Amino acid sequence: MSISASTSATVGEIADWLDAQGMDGAIDVAPDEAATRITGAASLACATAEQVSYYDGDRRSADLATSTRAGLVLTNEAGRQHLPRGVCCLVVDQPRLAFARVLERLYALPARPAGVHASAVVDESATIDPSARIDAQVSIGAGARIGPKVVIGPGCVVGSNVVIGEATRLLARVTVLDDSLIGARCVIQPGVVIGSDGFGLAQDNGVWRRVPQVGRVVIGNDVDIGANTTIDRGALDDTVIADGVKLDNLIQIAHNVRIGEHSAVAGCAGLAGSSEVGRHCTLGGGVGLAGHLTLADNVHITGMSMVTRSIHRPGVYSAGTPLDTNERWHRNAARFKQLDRLVRRVKQLEKRLGDKPTPEEDS
Structure with missing residues (x-):
């Protein structure tokens, strides 16, 4: 459950915010959708009809997108096709960034006396x-x-x-x-x-x-x-x-x-x-x-x-050794200590065979 927003806004007002902030691609919404009031934000899985969420088209979240009950979803063209019929959406190039901009307005800190x-x-x-x-x-x-x-x-x-x-x-x-x-x-x-x-x-x-x-x-x-x-x-x-x-x-x-x-x-x-x-x-x-x-x-x-x-x-x-089973980790750690000796042996064999290593191999 998300915390309460400090203010609310209609879908139409949110569309105007994004347009004013240069979030390219926002589309017009139908008059009945524009009047929908958004009072907070939540994930795709938990959002209600009065909350905004976002979906960036990631296939790993497609199931959540297809079943969301959010009152407004900020998405891109790739994500729009996964949303259920009847879910209001605003199409923008960068859904996560647009979502952040909307949160800044909905959850703005109330003015406090100096x-x-x-x-x-x-x-x-x-x-x-x-x-x-x-x-x-x-x-x-x-x-x-x-x-x-x-x-x-x-x-x-x-x-x-x-x-x-x-x-x-x-x-x-x-x-x-x-x-x-x-x-x-x-x-x-x-x-x-x-x-x-x-x-x-x-x-x-x-x-x-x-x-x-x-x-x-x-x-x-x-x-x-x-x-x-x-x-x-x-x-x-x-x-x-x-x-x-x-x-x-x-x-x-x-x-x-x-x-x-x-x-x-x-x-x-x-x-x-x-x-x-x-x-x-x-x-x-x-x-x-x-x-x-x-x-x-x-x-x-x-x-x-x-x-x-x-x-x-x-x-x-990147650096470091990824997690492995304890048995394999110990085995690989032991082999790692032998790398220098093995490299020297390979170079000796190459020298005998007249095989010259590439600059990348030699480094």
């Missing part, structure tokens, strides 16, 4: 725009600057000299430590820590000494950060999360990491210090990046891969 809650502790030197909202038990440090329409949710901590841009939202219990910069329209989920010290250590006669971390965290505009993700401040230079980056839950971003515009990182990934991710990259769940390496633009790493070298060409990269 102001500072009586229980908030705000340093007298901090600057808070009159249109911002500061909720209960928030702490804001000296010299902090909170921009227009910012919402800082319950229990958040904002350190000294932090800057937060227009319409950014810290949902609850977010910690933003000293000197961090956050751009406009960011959404930061509960439990996020921004600006904690990086893992900087030096050996002193067998004893680890902490190296002070004196860089900042700089976050661009339109960045989303998932729950309990941590972003360390730079050791000397800044840790930088560029415009449009999307970070999932439970991600560790170490000091001096740089993530380029519109890249996305899935949950439980770990980016070691001074690694650099290009623009429009994706890192799957559980990916690990070793330190001091670079990924070019448009590099895509599949889940659970360990990246130990820089990647200079766009493309999709």
Whole structure:
């Protein structure tokens, strides 16, 4: 069961929204269909006559499409043929994107009054725009600057000299430590820590000494950060999360990491210090990046891969051993250890036979 929408709209109004947002291909609906009121959203399987869903033509979901009872389905030409007769649909080129745009309108956060809650502790030197909202038990440090329409949710901590841009939202219990910069329209989920010290250590006669971390965290505009993700401040230079980056839950971003515009990182990934991710990259769940390496633009790493070298060409990269039965896994692991010896033997045989390997084989 989906949560209630904050507003409702007719099918005709939704068609107008999509047309205004340049969603090519939306078709006109019959007058009786245009008046149908949509009060929420749900999956194809669960949607009712007052809810909107979407179908992208994927054959794996065709059975759900043919039996849906949704009041409105956003689909494409490929998916339209699978919908039952009588189900109202709007045909668009990108159904999932159109669905997201509709959800943004139906589930828009209600306007909340600006102001500072009586229980908030705000340093007298901090600057808070009159249109911002500061909720209960928030702490804001000296010299902090909170921009227009910012919402800082319950229990958040904002350190000294932090800057937060227009319409950014810290949902609850977010910690933003000293000197961090956050751009406009960011959404930061509960439990996020921004600006904690990086893992900087030096050996002193067998004893680890902490190296002070004196860089900042700089976050661009339109960045989303998932729950309990941590972003360390730079050791000397800044840790930088560029415009449009999307970070999932439970991600560790170490000091001096740089993530380029519109890249996305899935949950439980770990980016070691001074690694650099290009623009429009994706890192799957559980990916690990070793330190001091670079990924070019448009590099895509599949889940659970360990990246130990820089990647200079766009493309999709994978690593790791897929799940297998324990017996076969042990057998293959034992054979893997013999690969180097087998390769040497093959090369010796090729040399004796005068068979020259191709450059790809030789590498």
